[in-house]
Amino acid sequence: MPAQQQHDQQRLAHEAMPLDEGGPTRAPLAGAGAGSQAATEAAVQAAARTGGVRISNVSKSFGTDESRTLVLDGIDLSVGMGEFVSVIGPSGCGKSTLLKVIAGLTDADGGEVTVDGNPVSAATKNKMIGLVPQSPALMPWRTVLDNVTLPMSVNRGANGGRSMRDPVELLESFGLGHAIDKYPAQLSGGMQQRVAIARAFVFDPSVLLMDEPFSALDEMNRDQQRMGLLDFWQSNRKAVIFITHSVPEAIMLSDRIVVMAAHPGRIAEIIDVDLPRPRSVDDYATDEFRDLEGIVRAKLRAVMEPGAADAAAGGTGETR
């Protein structure tokens, strides 16, 4: 528990997920992290030129020829190293499909995705992508510690020259020091999701992909986890692509918010969030935050077709 915290509010957030910002193995900010995991000299140079995630003209459609639906239509997006980008949009806008394409789980029909200059297939081979799915997706037969070390024990070929984190220290900084020997079923939903996030951080990937990681939690818990993630990320900058349904969540966490529209899935607008960092729960109450909330909500309303309004109401109905 760091004593140097100034604001009570911040301390509240740290109660949920304490940080040890001065930890000895803490990697320096984004740049060095990206360099250390590139497999070859060429990849290091490529990373320096084209760090982060670059998505250019990605399209994807599902179904047979007669009833083909375009799910992603010419998506262009760049996420720099250490940048936090949220993707928000109505159901069916293809944001989950986009995430799957970046994660290498689905092939795009056209366009290109690179992670630190590597195509996705090479990026997964080099373990450059950390995925936090919607549910914690932990293995119930493994302890918390063994779940978090999973990324180190698979695809060991990509471990060389990589600065792995100490999993115990990482779990401690996530406020899970007492739980390392427990099993997932013994943890609350919020704690399970924190384990899943730790699992994605532990192998020091170039980019973190998070698919509505807090959507299954209740509102109070969700806010606690959200602030915990924010605190951790603020001292461990990574490129993050964060899918969410919650407008306040997107604003609180992000540098930019990508608003997507559906049918076909496309980027309607990218909104800059210029709130200063580090942010805390105090920011929810500021005028700037409320203004941004108004802007994002207005944009979301605009992209929603009349029929889709009720489907998206749950996502944007969150008030503060």
Place this chain on the structure above:
Amino acid sequence: MTEVRVRGAQLTATEATATVGTASAVPSGRRKPRHPGRHVPASRRWYKWRIWLPPAVTFVIVAVVWQLLALANPYVIPTIDAIVASLLRDPQMYWVNMLVTLQEVVIGATAGILVGFLIAVVMAEFEIMERAVMPLFVVIMVTPIVAIAPALVVAFGFGMMPKYIVTALVVFFPMLVNSLAGLRDVDQRTLDVMRTLHASRWEIFRDLRFPGSMPFVFAGLRVALPLAIVGAAVAEFVAAGQQAGLGSLVTIAAAQANLPVTWASIVLLCVLGVLIVSFLALVRNRVLWWSDGETVAR
């Protein structure tokens, strides 16, 4: 502010306790859990009565009805005391025959389980294999084992081999089907995490599919092991020259109208089944403590 923080901490603690409380089979710390309910508080001991008393009452009623029927029909079924007397008269003979049947069950079932699981692994990894050979296995499954058994005796003689094969055959199919379902039923999101890490096929099998299939495998064993006893007994029925085994004993004693020996052998087959199923439950609790049991098809 302090008050709020304390409350927050308490909430988390209570939450954690509640989670542990509901999942009683979950261990504390790294240790694997013992059987739930071994240390029952005194105030809850009455609860144990509710567990063993109802079946005990049922058994007593069945025994009384049996005894009355036996007394009324002395040439159709033996009395309970006659069965017990027969068991006590020559325990050595029963013991030897029981061991023979047990050997058939253990060797035959082990072979059936291993082959069933391995073929399920191949089918789960290569879908084309399922399409290629599953019809054949379905044909084998629907063929009555009682019909196959005599043919196998002709082919393999009166020794132990046809018994092993029949036992393995009846175990094989439920193992195959359940293992295949278990190996396929992996958590998609955990699989996504592993695929994003570029985990190899073997790593996905080792870390996810194999442990994840265990609830289904044990559900399959629960079906297959009692069947193994059926298989062993049926094989003994048809192997007229082979005199060992509880199944043989049943046939021979029945042919001689020796009711106490017939029924004593049947009782021992029951005992064998109960022992095997209990042993399975014991192993399941050890291996599958992490599964809540409700997801398992029984």
